[in-house]
Amino acid sequence: MIKKIYVPVDNSDYSDASIALAVAFARKFGSELVGSHVYAAKMHDVRFKQMEYTLPEEYQDEVELEKQRRIHDTLITMGLQLISDSYLEVMQQKCAEFEIPFEARMPEGKHFIKLVEDIQEGDYDLVIMGALGMGAVKDSLIGGVCERVVRRINTDTLIVRDLESIEERKGNILVGIDGSPESFSGLKTAIQLGHKLNRQVEAVGVYDPYLHYIVFNSVVNVLTERAARTFRFKEQEQLHEEVIDTGLAKIYQSHLEVARSIAKEEHDYALKITLLDGKAYEKILQYARKTNPWLLVFRQNRSPQ
Template structure:
């Protein structure tokens, strides 16, 4: 199923766990892993030039500044290349252990932009990325780089690593709304659960409270005459008796379809219907 797995790395705890999971997926499906790190050498060059006006007088001579720029450029570029190689090295022993091919991808530029471009322009099936990186902020559940990458990916599936202590495939929850993509997600989950010995649960959510809130809001602005034209009371009763109960039946039907798909795949599927905000 997944043959080309892409893992952005930065030596953070979440990144290192993403490496383990990415290699594990590649091993199970006979794929390979692309380890990626992005560095911004050009940004450092711009920042250095911006700070030149604050240099001591002896360094402001044009020839001296050219020399300093060259030294800085060499140190930063070479240094960042070494760091990038070292980050990707983390994947090497894992790949060797499980006989998984490792592809190294060193990218220069704004991290999320070059990662997105690299994935979208190539045939990667799955991106395994840590929820946060080295610049993680306390109580944050999703880092800015991860969020920006996930929102911009066009085709590849994404696995965001949030739990450092267990496999993400032990119990897979799939949100089902009857759409082709949600059922496609279910099929992916079933295959992953089968390969990794996990379980799958399909959840469907409908909101029976939305219409109550809407009618309450409308009631506050409609005049008596307008309520009669709108047949407000009849509309409210119709929603209470038919539409809300009908929603439950519709979403129950989505779960029944999901259950049938799982049965055809020989997998037992737990289904859960919830009422509230999805």
């Protein structure tokens, strides 16, 4: 199922937690791990050139400047490569401890761009990366690199937001179901993870009947008396309450029933299902805070490149 896992590393606490989780997954699924650290040597070269005018007069000679550029470029490139080696060595040692196949990668360039390119060009089944990195801003919930990467790749991605080990963290696996093929695919992945990691899987669906009330009420305030009679507003409102709201609930309940059938027929798994009403993101947040799941599985809409 999960043959090859890609893990960006940067020596942060979230990076260490990502490595630990990837190792745990690799031991369960027999996966190969790929660790990657992006270093930005060329960016430092640009910065050096931008600051050349601030150097003492004896360094302003073009021949001397060129010499200093070469020295700076060599030292920076070598230094950043050594740092990358050190970060990846930590992961390599953990893999060696459990005889897990490991590959180290050190692309050069802008962090999120190179990670996206590396992931898109590889044949990875899963990406595991920390929500935050070394440059984390106080009170941030997700870092800029993580967000940019996730929005630009198609590979399944597990974002690590809890620093506790997989053994210490309790809770089930919560899957959002909206009837899309992606959500049912996520369900199948969740069930396979649940089997391997001994976690209960629960599917949750959310429908929103309240938006239509808001629309109706906003329309009625601007309709003329003649328009209200023409559109038979009161009759339409009653129809909405009796048919549309009930229909929405039935549609999303049917999505959950399909999910339960998939779990039973394809995986012989008794799936727990829960239907909620309201704004999807709000209700899922509330339910997650109430049930405290170990993992959330959702489909994501990708942003433009």
